[in-house]
């Protein structure tokens with residue numbers, strides 16, 4: 254069976270009818286192109302590469318952890334996937350990133366459409382402060398659909414909040430501002446917001462680094478359920494966390510200060526943590542640098 | 544309540560000290576230290592302090608022991624250094640207190656002047672008032688109406704335009720062009736009103752006079768545009784338009800500064816959700832800057848209410864006229880323009896009545912200012928540890944946020 258590359262036009266109408274949260278995913282086929290493929294990808298700030306020569310495939314319905322010392326370009330790489338990187342003046346990219354076989358940086362590709370297909374959760378929770386919890390959850394979904402009936406909106410909000418493990422805590426105060434929640438709840442609200450937009454992939458940039466251990470645990474538990482439906486890429490500084498929650502681990506590092514970060518090793522998480530193929534990986538995991 | 548909530552460490556207690564107690568200086572604070580059985584090297588200084596205003600300003604601290612909610616001066620910590628540092632501290636404190644007191648005194652003196660000199664006019668009768676008025680209120684209320692009407696129209700026209708200009712400057716314009724447009728707007732805000740008056744009278748009014756018959760034909764079914772359009776164009780609408788031109792840069796400048804402070808976290812949240820540029824403005828920039836835009840608008844409204852020269856030059860008023868019609872050659876006058884036009888010829892009680900009109904204007908602007916304060920209060924969004932809006936990244940301009948749909 255030959256796999257036709259899906260175009261954006263094919264993807265859009267498919268999902269517009271679906272009332273509840275379901276990740277947009279082409280029908281699984283054994284030879285399917287991975288949801289995310291990077292080929293010799295580099296990203297620079299004002300001509301200075303932050304991360305260079307990255308080639309990797311990320312399989313569907315799994316959690317992939319990006320680990321590595323600070324400044325090796327993990328965030329930059331993540332922000333390149335949904336074309337957020339280019340919103341910084343003089344930021345440039347080279348190489349390819351494909352979403353289900355389609356070049357994200359291809360000619361004529363609207364970054365707005367790319368961002369609707371890729372959800373993102375940031376290091377610091379950023380709910381819209383003037384909006385209620387419910388409107389926060391529905392913000393992305395409302396951008397994509399002309400009209401969302403009242404019941405459809407309520408269902409979508411509930412299922413997204415359930416998927417983000419937040420429903421029970423906020424179901425009685427959906428009309429209250431999202432900024433009134435605790436840090437951990439705000440972060441899960443942001444995850445719910447990303448889910449409600451029905452992305453193909455969810456990117457998370459150190460989503461727990463600003464949270465206390467209990468909130469962190471809540472989000473780690475969430476990852477285990479998210480993995481069933483979504484393709485998740487998470488940047489983390491926490492080795493234990495990467496080991497606990499991820500299926501694959503990609504280790505990035507720069508050879509020297511002011512050098513771009515590079516992909517050193519990419520494998521199953523168990524392999525990376527038990528038998529790393531590179532000395533640098535072993536040293537980093539053992540806490541000898543970084 | 545979740546485990547997460549319960550285990551969250553309690554927030555540090557809010558600092559109960561009033562701002563006036565935040566300076567580590569001399570004076571009554573030293574006395575408190577002494578009351579609490581602590582000797583401080585600066586006790587002698589407090590007896591020197593005889594300035595009345597200073598005492599008023601430190602009343603709050605003097606009441607400290609009786610009102611625990613006001614807090615106490617901290618009794619631990621390093622003692623202030625003696626010598627030159629102390630002298631500078633005291634001098635600076637007196638200078639700034641004097642400056643603060645001065646402005647309060649000036650304001651009080653203006654208010655007193657208006658009240659004392661304006662009062663007699665309230666009882667004035669026919670023959671004693673300007674413009675042949677029979678009693679003060681029949682003179683005052685059409686003018687007050689004119690001021691409010693012209694300013695409200697100006698605000699209605701200016702606020703949306705200024706918001707659009709600010710949004711364009713901050714959110715659409717490539718970063719390198721931003722200073723250019725900002726400077727141009729700031730310059731416009733500094734143009735003296737007499738210049739706007741000249742321009743309005745000689746250029747703008749004749750121009751719009753050609754437009755008014757058309758407006759009258761198209762929208763004449765609305766009471767505002769009914770009647771016979773003025774041939775000179777010197778109508779209340781023209782005056783309001785000139786006022787709008789004057790206050791647009793003020794509102795735009797305030798709105799621009801507020802919009803530029805939108806947290807990057809909010810903007811990126813919107814952009815990452817797939818918002819277009821306009822949707823990002825709607826989701827992140829405009830909600831954030833709402834109160835700032837309102838505050839800027841109130842500032843502009845205040846300016847429009849008090850504007851004298853431009854209105855006096857542009858508007859062709861009719862005494863005692865009250866009408867909502869915008870295009871006719873009979874128009875209400877404004878308080879400030881009337882005062883300026885009438886004052887050179889005024890004598891006796893007429894002067895008092897003009898001062899009383901000034902009092903009305905004073906009260907109007909005061910109300911507008913109080914309203915502005917109310918709406919412009921700092922936003923009350925609580926920032927929780929670990930939550931919050933994210934750091935600022937001075938970026939996201941002139942970059943490709945997407946072409947939109």
Ligand SMILES: Nc1ncnc2c1ncn2[C@@H]1O[C@H](COP(=O)(O)OP(=O)(O)O)[C@@H](O)[C@H]1O
Nearest residue numbers: 298303322323324325326327328329330341938
């Ligand atoms: N907005 C920016 N402008 C210029 N350089 C940046 C910017 N953001 C990050 N960098 C640089 O890019 C490199 C990679 O940063 P980042 O992707 O944040 O690394 P990581 O997430 O792995 O800590 C660093 O050297 C950093 O200084």
Ligand SMILES: [Mg+2]
Nearest residue numbers: 327328329458
């Ligand atoms: Mg980072």
